[in-house]
Amino acid sequence: MAVCVAVIAKENYPLYIRSTPTENELKFHYMVHTSLDVVDEKISAMGKALVDQRELYLGLLYPTEDYKVYGYVTNSKVKFVMVVDSSNTALRDNEIRSMFRKLHNSYTDVMCNPFYNPGDRIQSRAFDNMVTSMMIQVC
Amino acid sequence: MADAVLFEFLHTEMVAELWAHDPDPGPGGQNMNLSVLESMGFRVGQALGERLPREMLAFREELDVLKFLCKDLWLAAFQKQMDSLRTNHQGTYVLQDNSFPLLLPMAAGLQYLEEAPKFLAFTCGLLRGALCTLGIESVVTASVAALPGCKFQVVIQNS
Numbered sequence: 001m002a003v004c005v006a007v008i009a010k011e012n013y014p015l016y017i018r019s020t021p022t023e024n025e026l027k028f029h030y031m032v033h034t035s036l037d038v039v040d041e042k043i044s045a046m047g048k049a050l051v052d053q054r055e056l057y058l059g060l061l062y063p064t065e066d067y068k069v070y071g072y073v074t075n076s077k078v079k080f081v082m083v084v085d086s087s088n089t090a091l092r093d094n095e096i097r098s099m100f101r102k103l104h105n106s107y108t109d110v111m112c113n114p115f116y117n118p119g120d121r122i123q124s125r126a127f128d129n130m131v132t133s134m135m136i137q138v139c
Numbered sequence: 140m141a142d143a144v145l146f147e148f149l150h151t152e153m154v155a156e157l158w159a160h161d162p163d164p165g166p167g168g169q170n171m172n173l174s175v176l177e178s179m180g181f182r183v184g185q186a187l188g189e190r191l192p193r194e195m196l197a198f199r200e201e202l203d204v205l206k207f208l209c210k211d212l213w214l215a216a217f218q219k220q221m222d223s224l225r226t227n228h229q230g231t232y233v234l235q236d237n238s239f240p241l242l243l244p245m246a247a248g249l250q251y252l253e254e255a256p257k258f259l260a261f262t263c264g265l266l267r268g269a270l271c272t273l274g275i276e277s278v279v280t281a282s283v284a285a286l287p288g289c290k291f292q293v294v295i296q297n298s
Contacts, residue, residue: 011275055198058258075192104193111189111272118185118272 002099002134003067007107007122012036012073016122019083020135032081035061035069039079042071044054044102056104057097072100078107099134106130143218143240150241153179153187153258176260177267184268191215201256204273205232212269217241230295234266235288242287255283263292267289 002087004019019028038061058071063086072080082096110116110124157172158164164172191211209221213236223235241258245251259263259281267279276296283289 006292007187073197075195076189077274108190108193113185114182 165201169210177264188272203251245288253275
């Protein structure tokens with residue numbers, strides 16, 4: 001399960017960031033921040049390559065010894081970054097994809113909420129609950 | 140899919156309500172009403188711009204985004220595609236619809252030509268909002284030569 005989930009706006013500021021082990025949150029914030037460079041690199045690489053298919057799912061951004069970071073970018077240039085525990089080897093690619101799809105659907109619902117101003121921090125409880133369901137601890 | 144007329148009726152009522160209190164508000168009031176309609180369309184366009192391209196692959200360039208507007212957005216909102224898209228390749232696009240569903244029930248010709256802009260303001264905002272979510276700052280204006288056809292001009296703002 002995910003250890004940290006972040007939603008980053010087009011202008012590269014966080015709209016939503018939450019991590020499970022509540023100690024050492026700063027470490028995850030820093031990891032998400034550094035992963036933004038990798039995301040930008042992938043996006044510009046996609047633009048130059050003459051590949052017909054341009055996927056939204058970016059895949060594994062970079063692995064560290066304890067964690068793996070995955071990325072996904074929407075058509076509105078909103079980025080989702082997910083940090084998962086490396087020890088959890090049971091997580092396969094299509095599971096990560098489905099988690100990102102759920103995130104995208106919940107984010108779209110937040111956008112369609114008339115009480116939400118695009119660009120504000122996400123404070124929707126429904127979104128929170130969906131992220132909690134993705135971050136349920138193993139232990 | 141919901142019946143198209145539901146949105147048409149709601150839209151007509153929106154315009155009617157804004158002008159109901161003061162049928163002749165003068166140029167200042169007129170502009171106020173038009174910008175209220177446009178900003179409503181803008182917020183709706185922002186949400187649509189997030190929801191509609193969900194299962195699609197990433198857009199590669201500006202023209203792709205405009206094509207998405209003409210095909211998918213128009214299809215979702217008005218159950219038809221835009222009739223023509225022209226560009227001068229320098230940031231200006233003209234989207235032409237020869238039988239715009241919101242103008243169809245009004246007239247077919249030159250009658251009600253001065254009232255037509257009121258019914259296009261919301262749609263201009265819709266286009267601008269969708270473009271904004273997809274990362275393009277623009278100014279959208281509409282013009283009518285003869286109902287029910289209309290043209291939307293999109294000018295991309297490059298800083």
